Amino acid sequence: MEQRVHFITVATLDLDAARRFYVEGLGWTPTLDVPDEIVFFQLAPGVVLGLFDADAFLADIDAGSALAAAPSGFTLSHNVDSPEEVDRVLGQALDAGARIVKSGRQAAFGGYHGIFADPNEVLWEVAHNPGWRVADDGTVVLGPVEE
Structure with missing residues (x-):
């Protein structure tokens, strides 16, 4: 696979x-x-x-009903270009009916992030991570930018 x-x-x-x-x-x-x-x-x-x-x-x-249908134990993440954009997206989600789980703040990974739950409790992380980027070939690169 x-x-x-x-x-x-x-x-x-x-x-x-x-x-x-x-x-x-x-x-x-x-x-x-x-x-x-x-x-x-x-x-x-x-x-x-x-x-x-x-x-x-x-x-x-x-x-049948053997499994719980509600999502749990994961987040979907949306990465943006700045801490200000994190706050803007969290505000947009709140205005759309989301519940803010974690307001925008400095993160342990060195960036800035917050989390919202959609109306069905699907958790979304909105993050600015300066060590995260997508290379020209589409590969996700984690770590500092090499000069």
């Missing part, structure tokens, strides 16, 4: 609230929207986020 991910699919307890938050609140454009089932957003070349109605998600994976 190659080391890559194409779809990140999150079981979503309230798909309508999620759709309103991402489309109307954050201004995202769906790639595909199937009412009462799933909405997809392209995040990057070859990478899609799917917000899947929790009941449809459980039926799709044949789990």
Whole structure:
């Protein structure tokens, strides 16, 4: 198996609230929207986020009610160019209906970050990390910029 991910699919307890938050609140454009089932957003070349109605998600994976449908134990991260941009995005998310979990502040990794929860408790980290960048070939580079 190659080391890559194409779809990140999150079981979503309230798909309508999620759709309103991402489309109307954050201004995202769906790639595909199937009412009462799933909405997809392209995040990057070859990478899609799917917000899947929790009941449809459980039926799709044949789990019945054996698994909890609510997401936990992970964050999705959105990296920006400055601490000011972190605060701006956190404010935009708050205005769209997010709950601020951690306000913008200095981070242990040396940058600046904050965390919000969308209407279904999906956690998003918004970070400015001067040691994170994407090379021209699309490779993520972690660490100081070499001169």
